[in-house]
Amino acid sequence: MTSTPIPEQMTAVILDSYNGADALRVVQRPVPRPGPNEVLVKIAASPINPSDLMFLQGLYGFKKPTPTVPGFEGSGTVVAVGSSTGLMGRYLAGKRVACVTQQKGDGVWAEYTTTMVNFALPLDDAVSMEQGAMSVVNPLTAVALIDLAKKAGHKTVINTAAASALGLMMHRLGQQEGMEVVGIVRRAEQVVDLKQQGVAHVLNSSDPDFNQQLRDLCHQQNIRLAFDAVAGDLPQLLLAAMPAHSRVTVYGGLSQQPVQVNIASLIFEDKVVDGFWLGPWVGQKNLLQNFLIWRRAQKLMRSALKTEIRSRYPLSQAQQAVHDYESQMTGGKVLLAPGM
Numbered sequence: 318m319t320s321t322p323i324p325e326q327m328t329a330v331i332l333d334s335y336n337g338a339d340a341l342r343v344v345q346r347p348v349p350r351p352g353p354n355e356v357l358v359k360i361a362a363s364p365i366n367p368s369d370l371m372f373l374q375g376l377y378g379f380k381k382p383t384p385t386v387p388g389f390e391g392s393g394t395v396v397a398v399g400s401s402t403g404l405m406g407r408y409l410a411g412k413r414v415a416c417v418t419q420q421k422g423d424g425v426w427a428e429y430t431t432t433m434v435n436f437a438l439p440l441d442d443a444v445s446m447e448q449g450a451m452s453v454v455n456p457l458t459a460v461a462l463i464d465l466a467k468k469a470g471h472k473t474v475i476n477t478a479a480a481s482a483l484g485l486m487m488h489r490l491g492q493q494e495g496m497e498v499v500g501i502v503r504r505a506e507q508v509v510d511l512k513q514q515g516v517a518h519v520l521n522s523s524d525p526d527f528n529q530q531l532r533d534l535c536h537q538q539n540i541r542l543a544f545d546a547v548a549g550d551l552p553q554l555l556l557a558a559m560p561a562h563s564r565v566t567v568y569g570g571l572s573q574q575p576v577q578v579n580i581a582s583l584i585f586e587d588k589v590v591d592g593f594w595l596g597p598w599v600g601q602k603n604l605l606q607n608f609l610i611w612r613r614a615q616k617l618m619r620s621a622l623k624t625e626i627r628s629r630y631p632l633s634q635a636q637q638a639v640h641d642y643e644s645q646m647t648g649g650k651v652l653l654a655p656g657m
């Protein structure tokens with residue numbers, strides 16, 4: 318299956334305790350062997366995402382026993398196949414794939430990782446390993462959020478932290494689907510940047526009259542759905558600005574603050590705050606639906622669902638890479654590339 322023999326040892330990044338990037342170490346450890354229903358992937362690249370930052374601090378939706386290898390998504394080549402992987406295992410052998418981490422076991426910030434056969438998704442020939450490494454978490458979330466908005470009958474929605482990789486995908490996908498995504502950002506440079514990228518309405522939450530601007534826009538355009546990646550007091554600002562019977566769907570916690578909501582908005586104006594997580598959304602789809610979603614997303618990886626890359630680091634500089642990403646999240650992803 319692979320012309321290169323699989324070594325006994327590999328370089329891996331491990332998290333010793335849930336204390337952020339400073340608790341990361343680079344170690345040599347045995348290359349894992351794929352168990353039943355698993356494949357072994359030789360990792361080419363993996364991004365650092367906000368979910369990874371949350372995981373490093375123990376703030377993500379689940380924790381794993383430490384030490385553990387972090388990293389939720391990446392790309393690589395299937396170099397070994399475990400037992401009971403059936404037809405899918407035989408099909409994936411030697412293929413370039415995107416892979417995502419399971420709730421149990423190690424992540425992808427290593428030279429090799431094992432994952433369940435159905436967590437290894439074949440990449441289109443036209444998708445590079447680097448783009449492929451970022452083809453699950455944000456692209457499928459963009460597809461999901463635009464789909465949820467469409468199914469609920471919205472023509473215009475709001476999105477916060479709109480200069481993010483995901484925010485740009487939502488804007489571009491929305492354009493293709495006839496859905497306007499109004500962007501909210503927190504810095505003036507981001508307003509300029511998004512307008513240059515064709516986002517028609519961008520508001521800056523740091524402007525002194527932001528609340529009024531937001532309210533005017535929501536009422537003029539009858540905007541009743543907002544997607545929020547920030548949490549803290551932003552969901553309440555959004556709820557207050559939108560007409561009665563509106564909804565804020567929180568899908569990220571970039572401020573690391575709890576959501577503060579005024580109960581009067583919920584009770585007397587019939588407004589709703591809920592949450593979105595990609596895993597359960599995918600889990601609700603059947604095999605065929607997920608196959609079609611994946612195929613469509615792969616076709617869009619060089620256009621609407623493309624991600625800019627700002628820098629690349631070898632695994633040996635994982636701590637530096639995380640600090641670099643934390644210091645500047647807008648303007649492209651930071652990748653860990655084991656082959657560097």
Ligand SMILES: NC(=O)c1ccc[n+]([C@@H]2O[C@H](COP(=O)([O-])OP(=O)(O)OC[C@H]3O[C@@H](n4cnc5c(N)ncnc54)[C@H](OP(=O)(O)O)[C@@H]3O)[C@@H](O)[C@H]2O)c1
Nearest residue numbers: 367458478480481482483546568569571572594595646647
């Ligand atoms: N629920 C799900 O299933 C799911 C799936 C995918 C992604 N997400 C979420 O989607 C969001 C975007 O992810 P991404 O990978 O696209 O991010 P990204 O490309 O790394 O960009 C993050 C953006 O957030 C901004 N930001 C950071 N802290 C902020 C704060 N406290 N207030 C306002 N803006 C802030 C940054 O702007 P500055 O440059 O100003 O810092 C940057 O533009 C994240 O919250 C992520 O967790 C959720």
